[in-house]
Amino acid sequence: MNKKTLFESLQQQGITRRGFMKYCTALTSLMALPPSMIPMVANALETAKRPSVIWLSFQECTGCAESLLRSHSPTVEGLIFDHISLDYQHTLQVAAGDAAEHAREQAMKEHHGKYLVVVDGSIPLADPGYSTIAGISNLDMLNETIEGAAAVVAVGTCSAFGGLPQAAPNPTGAVSVSSLVKDKPVINVPGCPPIPTVITGVLAHYLTFGSIPELDNLGRPKVFYGQSIHDRCYRRPFYDKGLFAETFDDEGAKKGWCLYRLGCKGPMTYNACATLKWNQQTSWPVESGHGCLGCSEPNFWDAGSFYKALSIPDGDYAKAAGYAVAAGVAVGAAAGFANQKNKANAVSQHTKVTVDDFGENKDK
Amino acid sequence: MNDTLNITKGINALKEQIDAPTAAFFSSCVHCGLCAEACLFYTETNDPKYTPINKVEPLKRVWESEYTLFGRLKKALGLAKPVTDELLAEWEPLIYDGCTLCGRCSMVCPVGNDISTMIRKVREGMVASDHVPEGLVGASTRAVKIGSPMGIRLKALQAQIKHIERDTGLKIPIDVEGADYMALLSSMEIINFPEYIESLAKIFKQANVSWTLSSEAFEATNSGIQIGSSDIARELVQRIVDGAEKLKVKYVISPECGHAFTAIRWDGPNLIGKSYSFKVVHILELLDELQQSGRLKTQGMEDKKLTFHDPCQIVRKGGVEAQPRRLLSQVASQFVEMSDPGKMNWCCGGGGGVSANERADDVRLKAFNRKKSQLEEINVEVLVTACANCRLILEEGLEENNMDMPVVGLSELISEHLLEENAVEGERDE
C-alpha cells in the first residue's frame, strides 16, 4: 500500500509548491477554517499519511454517495479522494461477491485501529432481513467493521439520525449509527443529502490533522453545523423587517422576501447551505425560492408539513379543538345547571329575617 | 321565633345573592388595587383592609366554592377557604363601618366590576348570620315597629305640619285621595329640617301641583336597605306601595334623601316582585321638570359663592346629575363645582347606614377629611346638597373641623327664590 505523504503524492503528479499552496488555500476554505490557518494546513499536509476508508451502505438511496461523487470534473474534493484509499464501497468497487468482502476484511486487518468507516443509511433492528450484504445483516457488519476503526463518519440523515427509514411508522425499526456505536467517535454529517464539500471537509480534517473536528451536541462538526440556515441566510434582513412572501408567486416571492410563512425551516436547521451552496456554488434552496426543509435535523420527515410555518403546531389541532368545544359546552352546561339547582336550593331554604331575630345568638 | 340567625343561614343568604354579574365580576378581578384609590375609607386612613374588593371576600369564597367547578373540586379536597362565623365577624366592620355603598369603586374598576352592589349583597349574609351593628338593628327595629328609624310617629309629623301651616298660612294636604303626587319624607326632614316640608308647600302652591302626604306612608327611609335585609326592606317598601295605592296617586315623590331614592325608585319593585301602579320621581327631577315647563318661576340670585354636594345614591346610583345643576343655575350666580363633581363625587362618609352606626363614628370623621379638602380647594361660603343625611353629616363634619359654612337643601334654596306674585313676605327670615 502507498505510504507516501500527501505532499509527496502531489509532487509526483508534477504539482509545484505554488500549486500545493493553492490547494491548501482551497482546502482550508473547504474545512471552513479562516485563511490564517493556511500555513498550518500546509504544514500538516506535508506529513499527512494516506488513510484507509471503508464505506458501508445500509438502508439508503445512494443519494449521499451520488452527491459526493457526481461532480462533473475533478475538484478539490476529487483530489482528496484521489489521496484516500477507498478500500470498500460496494456501489463503486470493481470487485464483487467474496472478493469484495475480502477487500474489506483485508483493509480492516491491515489498518487495524487506523481506518475510517463511512456509513450511509440506517440500520434495521426489527428484522435483520430487511437489509443484508453478502448474507450479513447490517447490524453485524457494522459491529464487525467498527471494531478496529479509528472513527465512524455517519454520512446523510439516515445514518446520522435514522432519516426516512425511521420516519413514522418506521416499519424496519431503523436506527442511526450513533444509537448503536457507543465506544468509537461518531461524526454525524447529516443532510438529505449532505453538501458534498461538507463530507470532504470532514474527511480533509481527519486527513490533515489526524483528529476529528469539534462536534455539537448532535455529533455534527461545528464548523459546518454551528449556525442555523436562518442566521446565515441572505434573506434574513427581510425577516427582521417583517417582509414575507405569502405564496410562491406573489410580489414578495419575486422580490426575494423571507420564506418563513411558506414553511421555511431555516430557523431550526443547522447546516452550511447558505455559505457553501450547492452545484459548484451555483445556488441553494432559499436562493432558488424554496424554503429550507430542515433535512439535516433529526425527525425532519415527521416534523409536519414542509409548507407550514414553524410556529404552527403540527398535530390535528382542529380535531382537538372540536372535541374540546363539545366537551366544554357539555361540562359547562352541566356545571351551570348544577349551579342553578344549588342556587334554587338556597332560595328555597331562605328563612325570612325579622327584626326580632337580631341579637339572639349574642344572648346565648 | 325559634329560628336563630346563624352562619349556615348566612352562607345560604350569600348563595342566594350570587348571580351572573357577580360571577363575572369575581372572574375578572386582577387585584390591581385601583378600587382602593376610589374609596374614601382607604384614602383617608391608608389602611389596605378598606380596599373595596377585599370587603367582598366572604361572597367571593362562597362563589368560588359553590359556583365554580374548580372551586367545588377544591372544596371537595378540603382546600377551599371556608366562610366561618369568625370571618364574618372580622368582616362586619368593613362591611358596615367602612363602606357607605357610595359606589365610587364601581365607577373606576378597570375591568368594570360593580363592587358596591356586591358589598350590598354581602350585607344580606351578614344579616342572616347576625353580624350587624347595634345602631342599624335599633334603626331597623324602630322602622318596622314604630314606622320610622328615628322613632317618629305620625303625631310628631302632625305637630310639625301644624307649626308650618301656622307659620306660612299654607295648607299641607294629608291623605288626599286622587292627588297627583304623594310626597314622602325622611325622618330627619321631619325632625331636623322641617324647612323641606315648608318648601314643598310653597313650591307646589306656585306651580299648582296637586299633592298630598299619607298618614300611613310618610316615611321614605328604608332601614332594611341599609342593614342589607331584603325581607325587612320589602316590608317597609310595601307600606309605601299600599299608601300610594290607597290614595290612588299617579306619582310618589322621593324626598331629599339618598338611600330612600334607591329603596323606593330602584329596589322597591324588585323587592315586592312586580312593577308599581305609580311612578317614582325624585324631588329634584320634579322641580327641574316644573321649572323647564315654566310652572316654577324664580327671582333673584344667591350671590354667595356656593357649591353642590352630590348625594351618592341620587347622582351616582340614581342618575340625577343634570337636574340640580340646571336648578342651581337659576338661583345661584356664583356656583362652582368641587373637584370630581357629579357621578364621581366623594361621599360625605355617612351614607349606607354608617351614620346610624355609632361604632363607625371615628372612621367616619376621618373619612370626612376627603370632603374637607375638597371644600378647602374651592373656598366657598355655602354648601348645597339634596339629602338630609348628607346634610347632617356635613354639618357635623364642618363643625368638627371648625369650618363655618351653612349647609342648605336645594329644594329649600329654590323655595327661597320663588317668584312672589304679591311680594308680601320678605326675602328671608334670618
Added chain:
Amino acid sequence: MISDSLADINVHVENLHHDFETGNLHSILSEIKFALEQLLQHKKTHSIDLRAMPWSPGEEKKLEQYLGKGEIQIEMDALGKSHFYESKYSGIWIVTHYNPEGEVIGKLIEISYMPDMIFTREEDVKDSLERLQQL
C-alpha cells in the same frame, strides 16, 4: 452534445429585484480598513475568505465594483489558473483560484504589499540553481 457545466444549460433568469444587501458589505469594508491599519503599523497581512460568508445574489459583484481595479494584474498557472489583481485601493488584492476546468475553487481578499503566493521561495531558488548547474 453533453454539457460540461451548469453554465451551459440555457436558463432564462427573470430580472428579480434581489438588489438588497445582507449588510456583510459594510462589515467586510470595516474589516478591510482595520487590516490596512494593521498592515501599516505592524506589517501584518490579512486574508478574508469570501466564500465563508452568505451573500445575496449580486452582492459579491457589488463589493468588487466598489473596490475597483488598480494597476496590477498577475496570472498564475498552477493546478489551474489563479488570478491576482490589486484594487484601486493599494494594498487590497483580490485573489481568485480556478481549477483546471476553470471553476472557482477559492476567492479571497488579501491585505498585503504583495500576495504571499507570488513571492518565490528560497528553497525553490536553491532548487533552480541546482537544476541549472546540472545542465
Added chain:
Amino acid sequence: MELFSNANDFLLWVRGDAFNIALGLFIIGVLVRILEIFLLGRKKDFSEARGTQWGPGLRNIVSRSVVDNGTFKRAPFVVVVGYIWHICFFIVLFLFIPHIELINALLGIQWPGLASQLVDAATVVAMVSLVAMLWHRLTHPVLKFLSTYEDYVVWFVTFLPLLTGYMAFHRMIDPYPLALGLHILSVELLMVIFPFTKLMHAFTLFIARWYTGAMMGRKGIVS
C-alpha cells in the same frame, strides 16, 4: 431522564400532542367558566327603566379602558405601567408574524404584522413593565395586602413566554429547537392555567363591563 432523545423530539412533542392537550384544556376551561357565569342568570328587573341596557353596556366595554382622571392622579404607576404592559403585550402577541401565522392556522384570520425589531423592542418593554408591576405588588401596601399566591403564579406564568420568546428570538438557548420548544411549552403552561386563574379576566372583563354598564345605563347613569 431520557424523555426526549433530542431537542427536535421535544419540539415535535410540544408542537404536537402537548399543544393539543393545552388547547383542549384551554377551550374546555374557558367555555366552562363562561357558561357557569351566564347560566347563573339575572333576576328580572321590575323597576321602571330610565335608559336602555345594550347601548350603555357596550359603551362601558370601551369606556372602561379609559381611566378617570382622579384614579390616574392617585395611582399613576398602576395606570401608566398597566397601559404600557397591555399595549406591548398585544403588540407581541398579535403583531409578530409567526404568531399571526399561528392564529391564521387556528382561526383562519390574519392581518399585517410588524417588523421583528419593533416586536423585539415591545417584548423588552413588556418584560420590564411586568417586573416593575411585580416590584410594585411587593411594595405597595394595598397590593401586598390583596395579593395571593395565585397573583404571583400568574405573574410568573405570564412572564415565562415573554422571556423564552425573547431568548428564542435572540438564540440565547442552543439549539434553536430547544429554544422554540421551551417557548411553546411556556405558552402551553399559560393556556392550561388560564381558565383556573384571574387570567380569565381577558374574556370575562367584557361580560363584567357590560353588566355594569347595562345596570347603570338602565338607571340613566353614564358609567
